[in-house]
Amino acid sequence: MYALFGFNYIAISAETGGMPQLNPEFWFSQIFWLTITFGVLFIILSKFILPKIRNNLEIRKSQIMENIEIADSQKTKSEKNLKKYDKLILDAKDNAIKTLNLAKEKIQLNLGKEREKMETELNSEIEDAENEIKDLKKSSPKKISLIAVDTAAEIIQKLVGVEVNKSNVSAIVNEQVKLVKDK
């Protein structure tokens, strides 16, 4: 199976026993190729590949930071807006309550005024009526006695056929009225 790697293998394994590592035959070759391969590796990695990777990492970092910053600012913004909206809603509620109260007061005020007006009107009408009644009451006895005098005079004239002096009749009627009142 080692023939895969070429015929040299058999020759070397035949001539060396122990550790092949201590056979100095290819030491310089190994040092030479190690220097070349590692040198190439180091130069290409340090000049071309590693800066790219670092750059990628930094770009990602900065982008993530940027995104976080944007997200933060948007968050504060939205919080502000939320507060604003809350305030607006509260104000609106306050306003609504105020206007409601105002309207209530106005209505109550109007109602009171109307009622007072009506009451005063009613009162005045009632007073008028009372005054009228009083007047009527005051004037009614005189009238009654006048009517009584007239009727009495007429009755007498019809019954007796005599023209009676009205002053006499009225004196009698008054006397009778007094009598009725005294009773």
Place this chain on the structure above:
Amino acid sequence: MAANPMYQFNVYRIGPEIKIGEVDISFTNASLFMVISTLAILIVFNLGAKKKSLIPDKIQLLSELSYSFVSKMISDTAGVKAKPYFAFIFSLFMFVLFCNMFGMIPYSFTVTSHIIVTFVLAAFIFIGVTIIGFLKHGLGYLKLFVPSGVPIILLPLIVVIEIISYLSRPISLSVRLFANMMAGHTMMKVFGGFVVSLGLVGGWLPLGFSVALTGLEILVAFLQAYVFAILTCIYLNDALNLHH
């Protein structure tokens, strides 16, 4: 049948022999897997870096997670000052990780199971860290060997121990990775050999072990790459921040 579990670590030439003066720098199977690992890393991370979507897809996520993983590892162990060395530690971690992982594919070759490779990496780190330390602190970097709060009488001893431990860093760093990879692969090979030699009747137990070991080895492959990178960070931390 290749019964020797060490055969898998053999290095052999692929293609013609290339020589610079007396030095043989031929392309070998080890070189091949170094190239494969490098290309795999570059392809994966290039694909991951190309797309720039805000929500990453799998390959972009993979590369970005690796990036932040290594970045976090460095900042945790070595602090902010270690940032300029990020690319190096990232390459180091990925190189060791991919070499380890490619070594887990059957019949492949594990680059990091060779002491010379790990030692070169460790020595480079050691020398680099030492240079950085002296550049940043001048001779004051030697204070690293003089821990504070130690009695005067013990000081000469402690300083010697500190110097030895500092100098043994590249060895411990390289041997740790190399020995782990070699031991794991050897063990897998041994158990694989048992499966074959015990046959249909008795081979099931070592086969089960082999499967379990494969899982363990994948863990070790990641862990050793991580340890290699994090120890580099710790050494770098000593050089940059010098508090002992």
